Amino acid sequence: MGQGRPRVAVVGAGPSGLYAAAALAADPAGVDVDVIDRLAAPYGLVRYGVAPDHVRMKAVIRVLQQPFEPGTVRFLGNVHVGEGGIDLEELRRHYHAVVHATGCSVDRRLGVPGEELDGVIGSGEFVSWYSGHPDRITLDPPLAHPGVAVVGAGNVALDVARVLAKSADEMAETDIPDPVLDVLRGSGVTDIHILVRRGPQHVRFTPAELRQIGELAHADVIVHDDGQLAAGAREEHGGDKRQKQNLAMLDAWTQVQPAGKSRRIHLRFLRSPVEILGDGDGRVRGVVIERNAIVDGRVVATGERETLDVGLVVPAIGYDAHPIPGLPFDPATGTVPNVGGRVVRDGEPVAGAYVTGWIKRGPTGVIGTNKSDGHETAAAVLADLPNLPEPARPEPGAIRAALDDHGIRYVDWAAWQRLDAEEIRLGGERGNARVKVADRVAMLAACHPAP
Ligand SMILES: Cc1cc2nc3c(=O)[nH]c(=O)nc-3n(C[C@H](O)[C@H](O)[C@H](O)COP(=O)(O)OP(=O)(O)OC[C@H]3O[C@@H](n4cnc5c(N)ncnc54)[C@H](O)[C@@H]3O)c2cc1C
Structure with a gap:
């Protein structure tokens, strides 16, 4: 590894990705962590799966958001990793390690x-x-x-x-x-x-x-x-x-x-x-x-x-998962083959590739199950980091420049907070704590209001 702080991307801002990100960022040696999600809003199935009338269950968001508040972990929302967004090969040019936490979003038939x-x-x-x-x-x-x-x-x-x-x-x-x-x-x-x-x-x-x-x-x-x-x-x-x-x-x-x-x-x-x-x-x-x-x-x-x-x-x-282009996939379980979070292909670890959450263990367990799961994966990443090769573009700002080059309007934490505030405002109009904005264009408009 080179001289700078190691850089890790977590793809997926659901509970498993956020628990893993928090554990990585807490490492005393200092790790830069970016959490990337295809949506402008974080929290995965806590926001889009847990039933809307189960308000107390959603309170876990207060824990999941903690690493973003002091800026220990950075959010890059509205960034799809894969077709139509940024591909995995390119992502790997910016990070020593990539943790895939993309869940299982396909309905079983x-x-x-x-x-x-x-x-x-x-x-x-x-x-x-x-x-x-x-x-x-x-x-x-x-x-x-x-x-x-x-x-x-x-x-x-x-x-x-x-x-x-x-x-x-x-x-x-x-x-x-x-x-x-x-x-x-x-x-x-x-x-x-x-x-x-x-x-x-x-x-x-x-x-x-x-x-x-x-x-x-x-x-x-x-x-x-x-x-x-x-x-x-x-x-x-x-x-x-x-x-x-x-x-x-x-x-x-x-x-x-x-x-x-x-x-x-x-x-x-x-x-x-x-x-x-x-x-x-x-x-x-x-x-x-x-x-x-x-x-x-x-x-x-x-x-x-x-x-x-x-x-x-x-x-x-x-549920089932979509295979992740560039990674092995086991269609029988809908998971990426791994040992303790380290992705393996034909029994050999794939350097710098990790998984956590449903894509690692299959679509079972409650939100809390993802905590120990995310911690196990983070421990594997931290153990491997000293021996992982230096990426081509490790400078902290390079990923944002690459997203700009692709014309991807990413949503950082401050931008998400503007959408969050808008939802709370709309909630006030209906007499609630929050009303979600669901239209993609409207979500982005709330994140990036016109000057
Ligand atoms: C309908 C439903 C209700 C549930 N209710 C409860 C409950 O009440 N209590 C409870 O404890 N558990 C509940 N669960 C289980 C809980 O939600 C899961 O354990 C947990 O969300 C799994 O976390 P995850 O991080 O693996 O995946 P997810 O929460 O699915 O997060 C995956 C994230 O990855 C992002 N992503 C996917 N593909 C890409 C890509 N290519 N590029 C970038 N980002 C990507 C997604 O946008 C998403 O944000 C429920 C699950 C479901 C399906």
Whole structure:
């Protein structure tokens, strides 16, 4: 390594990238860290995934932003690393090491006929839309039809169902952008069917999330469990405290009459979608579901089918990643092969290349899981830095000049703070803490106001 301070780029300003950046910047030897994100706003899925009505969960932002405040870490937003932005090879000319923290943003597919129909929208896309992600703000999901199917047994399925079950007035209290609110105001959705492949004893919901759907002002919860809970499933928690709580809640719900609220969330256990039906115009008009049975712990289709009348199907069955050009990729896991954060190709480390977060370990775990993960990767970078070759352009200002040359109008921390302030101002107009700006042009205009 040369005489100057080592320079590290972290690509991705989600929690994993920001935890890694903070750990790198805290090294007493002194490391220059730039955090690069394709969006003008930082925080990844904390901003664009965590449900808008889960305000307390988003408070982690106060921790994630800390390294930017004294300028220990620098932000370069609105910079896509890859096609149409700055490519990895060029980035490597400016940094001793690059930590990739780009997450997994591709929806897993159901693999059933009809999935290409208009009105099948993966949870990643759907959540991005209501969260005001600039890539999805024009999505306009079909909400005129009373029925919606959400496929999945995790918290994301519950998030989607809850957002659809709340009234627009309730959602207006969150930071969702006005165009999303307008669509929700026109919603004709009354029945949200959550399709769970296995039985109530197998769900992966966290009890706090499950409880919330039972507390909705305008929606009843109706459990369709084929009598599984009464037949003994309520005792099949295997000593797992969370599962015991889930089963107690579900069991209690089977024993109360719906209150006659204007919307309903149907939890349909042991059901899988087998075909999505379309109308003559290629729009979803129904979903064929098949009953499953659990035989020796395995899910077995029974052949018994029925059709649900729905106009929207939201598969919430997990995520995949796009390969990162220039790095190895394992399509089976949707991750970049690595050992403790060091990228490996054919078993050999790729000098100066690291990963953290979902792209490192797959799309699992909570926000906090990314802290230890980011720290592990940062430790690997710090251990390797003394032996990494000097980049061609290590001067601190060179990357900004290169971005200027490419005509990329990057967003630094001060510029992001102007957008942040604008969102807080808009929030004030709606009586909230914040309302998001979702249009890319408007975001950049708020970052770089005309003089
Ligand atoms: C719908 C949903 C709800 C969730 N809710 C919760 C919750 O309530 N509580 C909880 O603890 N966890 C929740 N999680 C999990 C949590 O959000 C993840 O664990 C965490 O965000 C993963 O962090 P990450 O940094 O790996 O990826 P991400 O958060 O996805 O960050 C990746 C970042 O990389 C950027 N990026 C991608 N490609 C490029 C590129 N080519 N160039 C530059 N930048 C790029 C993206 O813009 C993004 O900012 C939720 C996840 C989802 C999907």
